Amino acid sequence: MVDKLKDTFITNWIRKITKNTKTYKLGKLFSRLYFRKSTKSFKIWLNFLFQQLIEAAQKRRLVVWANIYTPSEFLYSLNLIPIYPELISGVIASLGWGDYFIEEAESKLYSTDLCSFYRVAAGLILKDWFPSPDLVISSSQLCDGSTKFFNNISKYYNCKHYLIDAPYYSDQKAETYLARQIKDMNKQIYLDNGKDPDQNKIKETFHYSNLTRDYIIKINQLRERVPSPLSGWEAMAYILYMFFSSLGSKKGLEFYRTLYQEVEEKSRKVEKNRNNEEKRLLWLHQIRPYYPNEILKNIQDHKGVISFEEVSYLYWSPLDDRAPWKSLSRKIISNFGAGPIERRINQIDDLINKYKIDGVIHFSQRGCRQSCGGAFIIKDYLKKRKIPMLILDGDGADSRNYSKGQTRTRVEAFLEMLS
């Protein structure tokens, strides 16, 4: 009885502090001190993350929870405060708290077979330990799980779910269907918000997005150099957070400009010391494990380096503010993971050539159907190209699915085979 009361008290107390602006302001201050020796780009990310959380708790503007496939430019053009639950789950997992929320979600019937990032987010929602959303937007081009989970979020918070129903094909009629949805959504959100659509905001957002895009291209070009100036492992951490959530914002532009300068500087330095890199790897899938693990160490011990990761591939054309909805539609349907597998294979082909890849690791996130479902086809295709590929089963957020010994054996065997 006493224990139960204690638990309820603690739960309610955490609920209060996680919805309080001051908590995130304190976090921002503390992180600045703790990470004072980190790179400038990392500090910009921290600042961006805490600012998002502060604004989400303040609720001076509408807070939207969106999935990572929803173009952030659309959200910034609507003057919303975007929160990406998948990215928050990644941060929680990297802090080592993922399993706690996963267990909470599982106790409320979320199956262990579902994507662990959504299970972390579900646990967070069920505990009610996060500032709540005013609306939910998701885009369906990549996976079913995302569409269904975001629909669930809208039920938990009793708010509207706007689904961008992305077509499978990328022809003219598909583009029109998508553009009409985005246009109507834009109108409806402004209407619900009691405001008139702001054309200038679209212009500004697209302008920032296109400038950021240029820096991403430049960074990706620098990464073609041998040895690699930026590890894919790092790129799939805080950089990935910015890749999905900051495009179209001034902070995003500042981040990528800084990152470019850092990568350029590093590429000049490593140029002089190029003897350590023997095996250049391409990492397939949008994510990597975020909880403490030894995969990177296993790779580095065998002189391997993740030269590039498919998620950082820049697949869309510059956005055009004269035809904003069509432009956003094109960005959505040109995603290499959407549509037939050939699109992903073509992209992988391109990356192998550009980044002088020796071997490919497909991280088979347990619970991810869209990526893992095509892994064998990619492997068979690469076999014809004589590029070895390792299908590495694992989990991005659920550390219970990480087997240290088994993973090490597989990674080591693969890298030994490469040499």
Place this chain on the structure above:
Amino acid sequence: MVKKWFLKNNWLNKKNQLSNKRPIIGWICTYTPKEILLAADLLPVRILPRIDPSLANTYMDSNFCPFARSCLGELMEGDYKELEHLLLINSCDAIRRFYDACRYYHHPKNSFICLLDLPRKDSTQALIYFQSNLELLVKRIEEFFQIKISENLLLQAISNSNKVRKLLTKLYYLYVSDKIDLSGEIFLQIIQQGMILPIKEYQTFLEKELKDCSQPEKESFNNKKSKTKRNPKLLISGTWIDDLRLIKIIEDYGGKIVFFDLCNGNRSFQGQIEIPEGKVNNKESILKTLTEFYLHKLPCPRMVNLEKRWEYLNQLIQDYQIEGVVFYNLKFCDTSMYELPILRERLKKKSIPSLFLEGEFSAQISGRNRTRIQAFLEVLEFGRQT
């Protein structure tokens, strides 16, 4: 009589005879507009996977939908090896990848393998988009098979399809009201056979069986009202039920399933395709009718319309005084698994007990599932007594 006839008829044994040299086209989703295939004089045959999914492990990850893997196994090494043409629907991640695997690994010469894009909502824009997809599908079929799909052929196909839907609905009402001696397992087998037989033959069979139903002396017409009247009424909800013996087990333990909210259950024949009378029906308007029918039909978990699903499940619970709900999902099926926590929570609030079972195309119904079914029905029985 019904049982023997249906259980023994494997489509492959009679393939050539049944198809009458018409091209056979495979399909696997209830959103497949079969009327277009019938109008094109093709024989639509649903892949009814039975094969062990591990046979497809060379082509697909083992942590992947067993239905898709079993279907692929059937195409690669199973009964459907000779199936040349396929019309798939953009149903879910699993079927999208199945489509990729079909094109990559299973590529018979001169085959028609097509994936029809299906919206996830039923908005006006979604209807326009889906209609344009159907128009394109008609064109592609006409070009590939060198045929012409006329308005009359489409109307005829819709009419035949409606007749079958009507007959199955009639059979369902007889089953649910216990007016015939038909088990749930056999009822689902009858539905499944309709997915693989030529429509005319199937229609004749249903007509004959239903006609027999009006003659009480026939074996299949035994009135067994008293036998099942008191059995707990159940609703089974999910996607595809891989092993129909599960239904038998539920019945053996005393449950009566009154609605099969499954791809191989009521969702496959519910409703009528209403062609507006007195109007000039050109191809466009007929396809519009088909579009509306398919996008407005009882939504499956794949569609993003949880409220509509909940509304009709709730209505069924009230209409049939359902006492318990069995959720049956195939392993790794995201579309239904994400709905589960919300639907079960809502049922709990209504004091309707629910049971979740998972299928993975195993050779036997697991002892665990048997025990859980038994315990669930005991709880329902206990609830009634108290």
